[in-house]
Amino acid sequence: MLGFSLFVLASATTIQLSANIAEIAGALPATPDLTSLMVSPAVTDRDGLLLRPFTTPDGRWRLPVSRDAVDPRFIDMLLAYEDHSFAEHNGIVWTSMLRAAGQFIAAGGHVVSGGSTLTMQVARLIEGEPTRNAWGKLRQMVHAHQLEADLDKNAILDLYLTLAPYGGNIEGIRAASLAYFGKEPSRLTTAQAALLVALPQSPESRRPDRFPDAARAGRDKVLDRLVSTGTLTGEEALAAKREAVPTARREFPMLAAHLAEQAVNARPGVRTIALTIDKRLQDALERLAAARARLIDPRVSVAMVAADIDSGEILASVGSAGLFDTSSDGFVDMTDAIRSPGSTLKPLIYGLAFELGLAHPQSLIEDRPTAFGGYVPVNFDGFSRGTVTIHDALTQSLNIPAVVVLDAVGPARLVSRLRRAHADPRLPVDTAPSLAVGLGGVGITLRDLVSVYAAIAHGGAAVTLHDGSAPVPPATASAPVLDPVSAWYVADILADVPPPLNGSPGRIAYKTGTSYGYRDAWAIGFDGSTVIGVWAGRPDGAPVPGLSGITGAAPILFEAFDRLGSRRAPLPRAPQGTLFASTTDLPAPLRRFRHPDGDMVARDAAPEIAFPGDGIAVDLARGDGAFSPLVVKVRNGVPPFTYFANGAPFDRPSFARQDSWAPDGPGYVTLSVVDAEGRGDSVRVLLN
Incomplete structure (x- = not known):
């Protein structure tokens, strides 16, 4: 003491202590x-x-x-x-x-x-x-x-x-x-x-x-x-x-920025939150997303989700190409944005056909223009392939066969299976699922699509994706998304999808998708242990001309799998009950896909002029006395087609389903088309 x-005595010369130790x-x-x-x-x-x-x-x-x-x-x-x-x-x-x-x-x-x-x-x-x-x-x-x-x-x-x-x-x-x-x-x-x-x-x-x-x-x-x-x-x-002294502050880590912020907001007051993210993979995929986005367009963002197929643990979640990139709205988490999925739902459509016994991967199906009431799907490139196997229809991502099959299995069943996979498809308010769902006419998130493909990779059993930010719901018995054999058929077909230029065939099972107007480019794929989904596009929904799933998203997907390292695993073997057979060796009911309503989809429907419609007026006058060409579009029928105006052919026979005719002036004109089998259709229109 x-x-x-x-010390107290010395201090008393300048400070008067007014409290004792207890105070x-x-x-x-x-x-x-x-x-x-x-x-x-x-x-x-x-x-x-x-x-x-x-x-x-x-x-x-x-x-x-x-x-x-x-x-x-x-x-x-x-x-x-x-x-x-x-x-x-x-x-x-x-x-x-x-x-x-x-x-x-x-x-x-x-x-x-x-x-x-x-x-x-x-x-x-x-x-x-x-x-x-x-x-x-x-x-x-x-x-x-x-x-x-x-x-x-x-x-x-x-x-x-x-x-x-x-x-x-x-x-x-x-x-x-x-x-x-x-x-x-x-x-x-x-x-x-x-x-x-x-x-x-x-x-x-x-x-x-x-x-x-x-x-x-x-x-x-x-x-x-x-x-x-x-x-x-x-x-x-x-x-x-001799060691240098640092002369600047470094940035604090900013990995999985969107997901981390969501986790902190969801659990206020928690000091340390452990996610299922793999830091090494997260860092590698964030660098990949930023580099690829810059090559595509400064306004384009890239999002990715990688998950473990067995556990559902999210290993990486890249919300954008850069959190602080204002040109591409980097603050927006595109893993959770509702977008059009393009063709990425086709694998599930065919999986349902396999499960219902309507088809086998080697079943034949017609790729011919077909009308479903007022809905007339066309292939991405505008061409039809005729008779193809379902395997080829999926690997080539043909639209018409997919819609034909969807009409058979039912859009409502497709939406139901999406929900079984823990996805939350968004339909227009007060509308029932329609055939347009199969080609992207529904809203869905990247994370949801990864969940759907995780189920396919998991033998058809639903996988609950989770990131550790919240308790995982206890596992309960739930209806499968697909049966194991049907899921394997889909995975086996997707393994045959031609890879992008930077990929090797057969490494992964994957599918691409491009939404209407080049607004969204998708690529979702899996190997034996990991599923990865990639989205590229503009967060504001503006079109990016030329951006497609195969050119924009697929190269990123294959590079992402390159960064998995020791996590890579081969695709699983076929389950018991898988039928290996060529088309001719299939049971008779499976050799050719047949719609349950045999009259619903006519294999050899006669050609119809889809545009212009009969009896309508078309304004083609340009104001200088000349007229713009009139485009004539045809559906159904067997090419090549011969097009006529007032009984005179205006072009050579063509395999294209549209042609154009240059009118001399105003007035009525009769337009006709005749297909390779001599069947035809005519309309009469008024030109102004």
Whole structure:
């Protein structure tokens, strides 16, 4: 108590103490621990690696950390420099306080050296008040004594590691190590550890990003002291002094930015949230998305989702090509955006036909223009292939056979199976599912599509995708999306889809899709363990001319699988009950796909003029006395076609289903078409 009395006596010349020790203790803040301390929320990957931290509500980077996650060499250097008797004292080292009191008196009432222990520094950091006066020092001493009574030494050290200031809004060794060295503090060089010991003494004047010379001087001072105490050898210190001091702050990790923000918003107050994300894969796919988007168009974004087929764990979720990229609206999470899926639902359509016994992959089907009331689907390239196998219809992504099959299995059944796969298809309000659903006439998200393909890859059983941000619902028995044999048929066909230029055939089973107007490009694929979905397009929904699934998204998909590394696995073998047969060897009912309503889809329907309609008026006058050409479009029938105007052919026989005729002037004209089998159709229209 002698040192304490001397300190109080020395202080009495400038400050009148009006409270006793009990009054000071009663006014102290409650002793905190790491579970109650306000820290930055941190989102980590499946192995505990940091994906994205967030600031505290007051804008500080203060990340949760404990001594076990810090390089032991740093701990040794910190204690040797700051408080070599930390393990023995009760918060106050009286010899140091006597020295400080003598310096205080000699300096005429100014604090020269504080004599503070680590515990006293923790007390000051908790209170957030300066202690460059006697009253503050007295309060700090009482508080330190209280902390030693309430906490063990390890807890006090953890508080220091979390609260120590490192310049600006950086607090704690973990935030400092990330900000200045770009790495966690678990492994530090001698020079890095010495700098982190020195900075809290003068966090603003030694900030390496602003005052690198002062930072170097402070670091070297620590190194010299540690040599004098025997903590370091002279050679170690000399080598450390040669190491450069960082001159700028690094960006904090920003991986899985959209998903991390959603997780933090969904679980407010949680200090650390562990996601199922694989940091290595996430980083690789984010770099891939950014690079590919730049090559396509500055306004284009790219999104990706990768998931484990067996567990449903999301391994990577890339919401955009760059969170801060304003030209492509990078803030929008396109993994969760509702878009048109184009042709990506066709595999499920054919899977339903297999399951219902309507078809086999080698069943023949007609690819001929067919009308379904007012709905007349056409292939992407405008050409028909005639008779093809269902295998080829899917690998070539032909539209007409897919709609024919969908009409047979039913759009409502397709939507129902999508929901079994935990997808949430969005239909226009107050409308029932229609045939247009099969070619993209429905809204769906990338994450939902990945869920659908995960089910196909999982033998038809639904897979619950989850990212760790919320508890996974308990597994319950649910109806399958497809039966195992039908799912394998689909996967086997998709493995034969021709790859893009940067891919090799048979590596993965995949399907592409392009929505109407080139607004969305899709590629979804899987191997034996992982399913990956890719979307490319403009978040604002504007068209990107020429952007398609095969040219835009598929190359990204194949590069994404290249980055899986050891996760790659071969596609599964065929399940029991699989029928391997050529078309001619199939049972008679399966050799050719037949619509349950045999009259619904006529195999050899006569040609019809789809445009212009009979009896309509067409305005072709250009204003200069001339007339624009009139386009004539034909559906059904067997090519080649011969087109007539007022009985005279206006072109040679053509396999194209449209042609144009240049009129001489206004008036009525009779347009006719005759197919290869001599069947025809005519309309009469008025030209203005």
